[in-house]
Amino acid sequence: MATSAAVLEDGSLISRLDGQLLRIEQALALVSGLAVFSLMVLAVVSVGGRNAFNAPLPGYVDWIEQAMPLIAFMGISYVQRDGAHIRMDIVVAALKGRALWLFELISVLLILLLMVALVWGSWSHFGRSFDFAAPLWSRDSSIDISLPIWPAKLLVPVAFSVLSLRLMLQVWGYGRALILGLKHPVAVPLIQSAAAQAAAEAEQLSGADNGTANSGTED
Amino acid sequence: TEWNVSVWGKRRAFTEHVERLAELVSEKTNGEFTLNISYGGLSKNKENLDGISIGAFEMAQFCAGYHRDKNPTITVLELPFLGVNTLDEEVAVANAVYAHPAVQADLARWNAKLLMTSPMPQYNIVGTGDPRATLESFKDMRVRATGGIGKAFAAVGAVPTSVTATEAYNAMESGVVDTVAFAQHAHLAFGTINRADWWTANLNPGTVNCPVVVNSDAYDMLSDSEREALDGSVEESIAHYLDNYGALLSKWDDVLTEKGVQKVEISEEQLAEFRTVAADPIREAWISDMSAQGIPAQELYDLVMDTLADTRK
Amino acid sequence: MEPIEIGLWVTGIMLVMVVAGMRVAFAAASAGLIGLVWIFWAKFGYAPDKFTKALTVSVKVAGQVPHSKVSSQALSLIPTFILIGYLAYYAGLTKALFEAAKRWIAWLPGGLAVSTVFATAGFAAVSGASVATSAVFARIAIPEMLAIGYNKQFAAGVVAAAGTLASLIPPSAILVIYAIIVEQDVGKLLLAGFIPGAFSAVVYVTLIVGIAMVFKNVGPPVTGFTWRQRFEALPAALPIIFVVVIIICFVYNPFGDQAWGTPTEGGALGAFVVFCMAIYNGMKWEQLKSALLETAKLTVMIFTIIWGVLIYVRFLGFADLPGAFSDWITSLEMSPMVILICILLAYAVLGMFMDAIGMLLLTLPVVYPAVMALNGGESVAAADSAFGMSGTMCAIWFGILVVKMAEFCLITPPIGLNCFVVAGVRDDLTVQDVFRGVMPFFIADGVTIALLVAFPGIVLYLPSLAG
Ligand code: NA
Ligand code: NA
Numbered sequence A: 001m002a003t004s005a006a007v008l009e010d011g012s013l014i015s016r017l018d019g020q021l022l023r024i025e026q027a028l029a030l031v032s033g034l035a036v037f038s039l040m041v042l043a044v045v046s047v048g049g050r051n052a053f054n055a056p057l058p059g060y061v062d063w064i065e066q067a068m069p070l071i072a073f074m075g076i077s078y079v080q081r082d083g084a085h086i087r088m089d090i091v092v093a094a095l096k097g098r099a100l101w102l103f104e105l106i107s108v109l110l111i112l113l114l115m116v117a118l119v120w121g122s123w124s125h126f127g128r129s130f131d132f133a134a135p136l137w138s139r140d141s142s143i144d145i146s147l148p149i150w151p152a153k154l155l156v157p158v159a160f161s162v163l164s165l166r167l168m169l170q171v172w173g174y175g176r177a178l179i180l181g182l183k184h185p186v187a188v189p190l191i192q193s194a195a196a197q198a199a200a201e202a203e204q205l206s207g208a209d210n211g212t213a214n215s216g217t218e219d
Numbered sequence B: 001t002e003w004n005v006s007v008w009g010k011r012r013a014f015t016e017h018v019e020r021l022a023e024l025v026s027e028k029t030n031g032e033f034t035l036n037i038s039y040g041g042l043s044k045n046k047e048n049l050d051g052i053s054i055g056a057f058e059m060a061q062f063c064a065g066y067h068r069d070k071n072p073t074i075t076v077l078e079l080p081f082l083g084v085n086t087l088d089e090e091v092a093v094a095n096a097v098y099a100h101p102a103v104q105a106d107l108a109r110w111n112a113k114l115l116m117t118s119p120m121p122q123y124n125i126v127g128t129g130d131p132r133a134t135l136e137s138f139k140d141m142r143v144r145a146t147g148g149i150g151k152a153f154a155a156v157g158a159v160p161t162s163v164t165a166t167e168a169y170n171a172m173e174s175g176v177v178d179t180v181a182f183a184q185h186a187h188l189a190f191g192t193i194n195r196a197d198w199w200t201a202n203l204n205p206g207t208v209n210c211p212v213v214v215n216s217d218a219y220d221m222l223s224d225s226e227r228e229a230l231d232g233s234v235e236e237s238i239a240h241y242l243d244n245y246g247a248l249l250s251k252w253d254d255v256l257t258e259k260g261v262q263k264v265e266i267s268e269e270q271l272a273e274f275r276t277v278a279a280d281p282i283r284e285a286w287i288s289d290m291s292a293q294g295i296p297a298q299e300l301y302d303l304v305m306d307t308l309a310d311t312r313k
Numbered sequence C: 001m002e003p004i005e006i007g008l009w010v011t012g013i014m015l016v017m018v019v020a021g022m023r024v025a026f027a028a029a030s031a032g033l034i035g036l037v038w039i040f041w042a043k044f045g046y047a048p049d050k051f052t053k054a055l056t057v058s059v060k061v062a063g064q065v066p067h068s069k070v071s072s073q074a075l076s077l078i079p080t081f082i083l084i085g086y087l088a089y090y091a092g093l094t095k096a097l098f099e100a101a102k103r104w105i106a107w108l109p110g111g112l113a114v115s116t117v118f119a120t121a122g123f124a125a126v127s128g129a130s131v132a133t134s135a136v137f138a139r140i141a142i143p144e145m146l147a148i149g150y151n152k153q154f155a156a157g158v159v160a161a162a163g164t165l166a167s168l169i170p171p172s173a174i175l176v177i178y179a180i181i182v183e184q185d186v187g188k189l190l191l192a193g194f195i196p197g198a199f200s201a202v203v204y205v206t207l208i209v210g211i212a213m214v215f216k217n218v219g220p221p222v223t224g225f226t227w228r229q230r231f232e233a234l235p236a237a238l239p240i241i242f243v244v245v246i247i248i249c250f251v252y253n254p255f256g257d258q259a260w261g262t263p264t265e266g267g268a269l270g271a272f273v274v275f276c277m278a279i280y281n282g283m284k285w286e287q288l289k290s291a292l293l294e295t296a297k298l299t300v301m302i303f304t305i306i307w308g309v310l311i312y313v314r315f316l317g318f319a320d321l322p323g324a325f326s327d328w329i330t331s332l333e334m335s336p337m338v339i340l341i342c343i344l345l346a347y348a349v350l351g352m353f354m355d356a357i358g359m360l361l362l363t364l365p366v367v368y369p370a371v372m373a374l375n376g377g378e379s380v381a382a383a384d385s386a387f388g389m390s391g392t393m394c395a396i397w398f399g400i401l402v403v404k405m406a407e408f409c410l411i412t413p414p415i416g417l418n419c420f421v422v423a424g425v426r427d428d429l430t431v432q433d434v435f436r437g438v439m440p441f442f443i444a445d446g447v448t449i450a451l452l453v454a455f456p457g458i459v460l461y462l463p464s465l466a467g
Helices: A013-052 A060-073 A076-081 A097-127 A150-180 A194-209 B013-028 B045-054 B073-078 B087-099 B101-108 B147-155 B165-173 B184-189 B216-221 B224-250 B252-259 B268-292 B297-312 C003-019 C024-043 C048-070 C074-090 C093-105 C111-124 C130-147 C152-167 C173-182 C186-214 C227-251 C263-280 C285-319 C321-331 C336-353 C356-375 C391-408 C417-423 C431-454 C457-465
Strands: B002-007 B034-039 B059-061 B112-116 B124-127 B142-144 B179-182 B198-200 B212-215 B262-264
Touching: A013 A060, A013 A076, A013 A150, A013 C074, A013 C263, A013 C285, A060 A150, A060 C048, A060 C074, A060 C285, A076 A150, A076 C285, A097 A150, A097 C024, A097 C048, A150 C048, B002 B013, B013 B034, B013 B059, B013 B184, B013 B224, B045 B059, B045 B112, B045 B212, B045 C048, B073 B087, B073 B101, B073 B147, B073 B268, B073 B297, B087 B101, B087 B224, B087 B297, B101 B112, B101 B297, B112 B216, B112 B224, B142 B165, B147 B268, B165 B179, B165 C186, B179 B184, B184 B224, B212 B216, B224 B252, B252 B262, B268 B297, C003 C024, C003 C285, C003 C321, C024 C048, C024 C285, C048 C285, C074 C093, C074 C130, C074 C173, C074 C263, C074 C285, C093 C111, C093 C130, C093 C227, C111 C130, C111 C152, C111 C186, C111 C227, C130 C152, C130 C417, C152 C173, C152 C186, C152 C391, C152 C417, C152 C431, C173 C186, C173 C356, C173 C391, C186 C263, C186 C391, C186 C431, C186 C457, C227 C263, C285 C321, C285 C356, C321 C356, C336 C356, C336 C391, C336 C431, C356 C391, C391 C431, C391 C457, C417 C431, C431 C457
Parallel strands: B002 B034, B002 B059, B142 B179, B198 B262
Antiparallel strands: B059 B212, B112 B212, B124 B179, B124 B198
């Protein structure tokens, strides 16, 4: 399962909100995962249809292009919650206490600003492809089978809005830590040392190993 | 004044009028008004109209078939078997359609003003393996063909599987498609001719319409002399384009020989049958669809036919 | 200010944000957005009343990029390749592969380490991501090596280094990303990675055997497997070969003229086969759910970097920085080969501080056109070119070189993701241990890269067969 070890929890309001949001985020991430799975099934159907029955799947490319945003965006907030978006932590790893929370706070504030702008920009991108007066409300359609593109474009501002909520929560979390001088604040991803991080990943893998009936033999 | 121009791919016959236009405009205004042409740096080709609408750049080229719903009116020019035979006729019908108020209103939704067309000859297909010379052999063929041409192939049982021009070679190379429909310059520029074993010489199902548009606000903000330089250079740019394309077509047979590509002639009976199956039903479906959206479809189609008749007088 | 100066300033701003610990994807996107606003406002002559307009245009341009760039058939490879890796783990394939390698080749000096490299190379043929590969083998191979008295630093180094093979040997997410950024043939690039990947593996093995022969305590050979035991280990590992064959036939069909389909389809079919095997081996919904969630997490992380960096790249397009850099490089009065080597060295330095995919996305839009120009242009013939190869071949060759550099950066301190992951497997291993153990492999990688530069044929042989 996901590495949520890096985010502490308690009974406080912010932690409860964190938990609520996490449930939504996990559901969205699972949608991403299921979309990858259906991409696989779609390809198998397409290849099978084409090679075995000489019946190619109409609009195969169109469907893939529709599925990609589902895969790429729905889990974005889930990844931010765990602090798993890649970064260079040489500098922040050397910081402690209020200095660290200040850096983190500025960082999430900037990201929040960016995401608010991108919600606006991607919403306007959606808006240009949507027309109440048109058939299927479509003002932009895919090349071969004329699928309306607006649903896929709408996913972007939706996913980015959820991320913005997450960022607001993290602004609150880091801000609180900064003002109160907390050592182990809840609801924000804490920096693990590189080793601890790797240990978490390894643990994840060993957890995965348990239920697998292994076909290799032991000496 | 400095304008950014968004086109795609690389410099080729298809963009020669834009390149010439940039030269002429700069000359006529002594460098006061320049066009910076960007090949793919400013936008994805399917989103050039969005970029114009936003005001991200002032001029752009796009193809109607990439996104039917963005530009329903000009898809009349992509109907299969319209009977346009030469590039001059192509220019004439495009100009007539672009001048129609319904078409201008359609593009005005994108804050775009039609400047000129990019005339192209009939799209013929290249493929690998045994030549496909009969309608029978088109069944279940995965063909990269957009717009009305794609519909025509679908009418005889093929499966249009389209990617944009820049992705066509990869699609053919990796087996996503069996065949690719392009004009001659694009078979050259996008390398599909290098993969091909054969090319249909006389299928002539139709062509694609790719206008060059400008952002209306930017156009209105030009000084009188700049606007005059721009508008006044269109005709010469198109003339240059046609010369250049003519030269390319005259060398086409040599290209085929050099690349070892077989010329496939399709029999008259097969062509007649293709037209019967594809031309009338697709045109009628188009007219009824578009009319339902409040577009004067019949009028646009008649305009094309009348212009064609006039040009041939 | 000239657009190019703005480009340099914004690039500086981005680097500051990255160093200050902002997530790379968002730092790049922010820099791109700031840059766009700057460029458009400059275009309006910095008129105060035009700022809102510049902001609106920029936000809308940036807001297009995520959907526009992500909705691509070619990029659909990435999630599929990641899914394969996770499913293969659940199907028990990794373990079986190591077991077979051990029984067949562990009699060599440094035997278990050699087996690890070959098993990793085999797993690389179904896995598209290096870090995941290292993580999996760290669990399986290190304990066995330590059990027979291997030096622990060395054992850890072997696994960290061998994991990088996953990105050269197809399938490889990072090669696909390169192909997409530079608009080159995905199939040919994947094909081109095969020999250099195998070649890297051989260089690693040579190094290991050499070390084991000099320092007797580093890695004793493991002998005593009967032929019966050897053959018994094969069936469990065979499915991997089946998956490999499927993927190869889809990337480039050796039996006929036409590939069976796209690399994406090959990846998907491979994933499907592995999925069926995992089900057969008793995978339950809970495990499938974990596999899907982990796939989603890694995919989203990668795609966020992709669109974030591409917002920055869109800004670079408006600033025309790639054109300017390319003009500058070609105007240098140095031999093209010297310039190329400088570029590769720059990657080695940059790679110390960055992750592989982010590094490629950031640099390629600028560096790639310059390298192509250096060779004589996209459509140059081999005879007229600086490096003695056509434009297409140069794109492939440079791609493999750059990806090898990017892989190298996964094992170099201070940011070497593979080493971090390996260090976590056993409590008695620190990151410093792994970095120390992986050091000999810097030499191996240096040798490999030098040979790939000196003999481009190693890279270009297979793609040139493909025509
Ligand atoms: Na691989
Ligand atoms: Na590194």
